[in-house]
Amino acid sequence: MRDFVNVNRRRFLIGSAGATLVTTTGIAVSAQDAGGAGLPDYVSWKEAGAFIRHSRQTLETKRGEIGLSAFTPNDLVYVRNNLPSMTEEEVGDPEAWEVAIEGVADGGTITLAELRKHAPDTVACVLQCSGNGRAFFDHETSGSQWSVGAAANVQWTGVPVARLVDEMGGVAGNKYFMTATGGENIPDGIDPKTVMIERSVPIEAMESAMLAFEMNGEPIPLAHGGPVRMVIPGYYGVNNVKHVKRVSFDVVESEAGIQQTSYRVRAVGEGGAPDQPSMYEMAVKSWVTHPLKDSESGRIQIWGVAMGGTEHLDKVEVSSDGGETWQEARFVGPDLGPYAWRPFVLSVDLGPGTHTVASRATTVSGETQPRDFQPNHRGYGHNGWDAHAVDVTVS
Numbered sequence: 001m002r003d004f005v006n007v008n009r010r011r012f013l014i015g016s017a018g019a020t021l022v023t024t025t026g027i028a029v030s031a032q033d034a035g036g037a038g039l040p041d042y043v044s045w046k047e048a049g050a051f052i053r054h055s056r057q058t059l060e061t062k063r064g065e066i067g068l069s070a071f072t073p074n075d076l077v078y079v080r081n082n083l084p085s086m087t088e089e090e091v092g093d094p095e096a097w098e099v100a101i102e103g104v105a106d107g108g109t110i111t112l113a114e115l116r117k118h119a120p121d122t123v124a125c126v127l128q129c130s131g132n133g134r135a136f137f138d139h140e141t142s143g144s145q146w147s148v149g150a151a152a153n154v155q156w157t158g159v160p161v162a163r164l165v166d167e168m169g170g171v172a173g174n175k176y177f178m179t180a181t182g183g184e185n186i187p188d189g190i191d192p193k194t195v196m197i198e199r200s201v202p203i204e205a206m207e208s209a210m211l212a213f214e215m216n217g218e219p220i221p222l223a224h225g226g227p228v229r230m231v232i233p234g235y236y237g238v239n240n241v242k243h244v245k246r247v248s249f250d251v252v253e254s255e256a257g258i259q260q261t262s263y264r265v266r267a268v269g270e271g272g273a274p275d276q277p278s279m280y281e282m283a284v285k286s287w288v289t290h291p292l293k294d295s296e297s298g299r300i301q302i303w304g305v306a307m308g309g310t311e312h313l314d315k316v317e318v319s320s321d322g323g324e325t326w327q328e329a330r331f332v333g334p335d336l337g338p339y340a341w342r343p344f345v346l347s348v349d350l351g352p353g354t355h356t357v358a359s360r361a362t363t364v365s366g367e368t369q370p371r372d373f374q375p376n377h378r379g380y381g382h383n384g385w386d387a388h389a390v391d392v393t394v395s
C-alpha cells in the first residue's frame with residue numbers, strides 16, 4: 001500500500017530531495033548543507049519529523065502537520081534563509097539590538113528595550129514564501145521545490161511602524177517606498193548588493209507594518225528573524241525582513257539584487273528586471289491538509305486551510321470529484337482578520353475508488369482561486385486549485 005496518495009508531480013511532490021546547490025543570491029552551499037535527514041543545529045529545537053529538508057537554509061513543513069490549530073506553533077513553522085541565520089554571538093544582547101529609522105523628520109535609532117516601552121500591538125498573518133507551490137509548476141524552476149509547506153499562520157507582537165514614524169515627526173518629504181535591511185553580516189569579497197537582504201515595499205504598506213519582537217507569544221527565535229523583525233501583513237515572506245537593523249523611507253527602491261531582479265514575475269525563460277511586478281501582496285489560496293493517505297469508505301472529514309491574502313474570506317468550497325461539484329466547507333474558529341488563514345472542515349461520504357479532493361477559496365470582494373495558474377519563470381505565487389488537489393484512494 002502506498003503511504004501517500006500520489007498521482008503525478010503536479011499534484012503532490014513528496015519530500016523532494018532535489019537539493020538546490022546555489023541559492024538565489026548566488027552563494028553556493030556546501031554539499032553537506034544540502035538536503036538530508038535531521039535538522040541543522042540552528043533549528044534543532046524544531047520538531048524534526050515535521051519537516052522536509054530541502055537544504056540547510058530551507059525547511060518545509062509537511063502538508064499533514066498543520067492540523068486544525070489556527071496558529072502554527074513556532075516549532076512547526078517553515079524556515080527560509082537567503083543568507084545563514086544570525087547567531088547569538090552576532091546578535092549579542094537582544095535588548096540592545098538597534099534599528100535605525102531614516103527618511104523621517106526626526107530619525108534615529110531605537111533599541112529593542114525602547115521598543116518594548118511602547119504599547120504593543122498584535123497582528124495575525126500568514127507568512128508565506130513567494131515560491132510556495134513552486135513544485136506544482138510543470139516547467140523546470142530553480143529554487144526550493146516547495147509544495148504547500150512554505151507557509152504558516154503566525155501571531156506577531158510589536159510596535160506599529162506608523163506609530164513610530166508619527167513620533168519621529170512623520171516621513172520627510174515625498175517618499176514612495178519603505179525599505180527594511182536585514183542585519184546579516186555580508187561575507188568579505190562579495191558585492192553587498194548581490195547578497196544583502198533589503199526589501200522595499202510601497203509606502204502604503206507602512207500603515208499595517210510592524211516592528212515585531214514576539215512570535216506566537218515568545219521572543220522571535222533567531223531562525224525567524226529575532227530580535228526584531230519587519231512584518232508586512234498580507235505581503236509575501238521576503239518582504240518580512242528578519243533581524244531588521246534599518247528602516248528607511250525612500251524615493252526609489254533598494255539597489256539590492258533581491259529587490260531589483262529577484263522576486264520579479266516574468267515569463268518562463270526571461271531574466272528578472274526592475275520593471276516587472278515584484279512579489280508583494282499575496283493572493284487568495286487554500287489547500288487540503290487531510291486526508292493525505294488512503295482512507296476507509298464512508299463519512300470522511302476533509303481538513304484544510306484558506307487565506308484571503310489581504311482580504312477577509314467569504315467562503316471556501318471543497319470538491320471530492322476533481323472540481324465537477326463543490327460544497328461549502330465550515331470554517332473552524334474565529335476570523336482572525338484579513339491577513340490570517342482559517343482552517344476549514346467538510347464531512348463527505350466517499351465510496352470505494354480514487355477521489356480528487358480540491359479546495360477553492362473566495363474573498364469578500366469575490367477573488368477566487370483559479371483552476372490553473374499561468375507559469376512564470378521562477379515559479380512564484382501558484383494558487384491554482386487543480387494542482388493543489390490530492391487524490392485519496394478509498395477502499
Ligand SMILES: Nc1nc2c(c(=O)[nH]1)N[C@H]1C(S)=C(S)[C@@H](COP(=O)(O)O)O[C@H]1N2
Pocket residue numbers: 077078079080081082083127128129130181182183184197223224225236237238239240241242243244
Ligand atoms: N534578514 C532576512 N530576512 C528574510 C530572509 C533572509 O534570508 N534574511 N528570507 C526571506 C524569505 S525569502 C522568506 S520566505 C521569509 C522566511 O521566514 P521564516 O524563515 O521565518 O519562515 O523570510 C524573509 N526575510
Ligand SMILES: [Mo]
Pocket residue numbers: 080128129130131237238
Ligand atoms: Mo521566500
